[in-house]
Amino acid sequence: xxxxxxxxxxxxxxxxxxxxxxxxxxxxxxxxxxxxxxxxxxxxxxxxxxxxxxxxxxxxxxxxxxxxxxxxxxxxxxxxxxxxxxxxxxxxxxxxxxxxxxxxxxxxxxxx
Amino acid sequence: xxxxxxxxxxxxxxxxxxxxxxxxxxxxxxxxxxxxxxxxxxxxxxxxxxxxxxxxxxxxxxxxxxxxxxxxxxxxxxxxxxxxxxxxxxxxxxxxxxxxxxxxxxxxxxxx
Numbered sequence: 001x002x003x004x005x006x007x008x009x010x011x012x013x014x015x016x017x018x019x020x021x022x023x024x025x026x027x028x029x030x031x032x033x034x035x036x037x038x039x040x041x042x043x044x045x046x047x048x049x050x051x052x053x054x055x056x057x058x059x060x061x062x063x064x065x066x067x068x069x070x071x072x073x074x075x076x077x078x079x080x081x082x083x084x085x086x087x088x089x090x091x092x093x094x095x096x097x098x099x100x101x102x103x104x105x106x107x108x109x110x111x112x
Numbered sequence: 113x114x115x116x117x118x119x120x121x122x123x124x125x126x127x128x129x130x131x132x133x134x135x136x137x138x139x140x141x142x143x144x145x146x147x148x149x150x151x152x153x154x155x156x157x158x159x160x161x162x163x164x165x166x167x168x169x170x171x172x173x174x175x176x177x178x179x180x181x182x183x184x185x186x187x188x189x190x191x192x193x194x195x196x197x198x199x200x201x202x203x204x205x206x207x208x209x210x211x212x213x214x215x216x217x218x219x220x221x222x223x224x
Binding site for chain 1: 145154
């Protein structure tokens with residue numbers, strides 16, 4: 001049981017490049033979410049999903065796209081990277097009505 | 113809007129007791145959660161309070177007062193390994209949404 005996995009662990013992008021951050025969970029959780037964490041700040045919700053085919057925006061969705069074609073996977077796409085998107089990105093999952101979220105190890109992204 | 117307030121930093125000595133407070137403002141309320149995050153690591157779930165009162169898990173306890181929109185995390189018999197950041201979180205109470213809002217975190221330093 002691997003829990004929540006994220007790839008890559010580290011990534012450097014140039015402004016304007018696009019990329020996809022991968023997230024997968026093997027706990028059959030319906031709820032999955034993406035957060036970004038900047039220094040001195042808490043976790044801010046980017047997008048979330050309550051099941052395959054269902055996604056919704058969080059607090060800071062601009063510049064990011066998501067899709068959920070399977071229960072296990074929830075990729076986050078950066079359409080055109082900007083320096084303001086330099087951050088640590090965490091993916092999390094939980095049972096639908098369970099308040100305990102399980103977090104992946106994070107992806108440290110730098111946009112130059 | 114939704115917001116949570118926590119102290120930015122707390123310092124205590126090994127073996128002591130420390131309390132980390134969290135006040136929240138939400139449009140609805142589905143309970144208060146607490147997470148621990150060590151430097152460079154991912155957040156891990158500590159506790160959840162859905163109803164008023166105290167929940168105890170080993171050395172950690174969490175308290176909620178819904179009438180005061182207030183909760184706290186109590187750490188007893190502090191150990192050096194408790195040095196970490198602690199976040200409170202609530203779920204957005206707006207009907208039909210499942211957005212989690214996190215506080216900006218309290219950095220706990222445990223001194224020998």
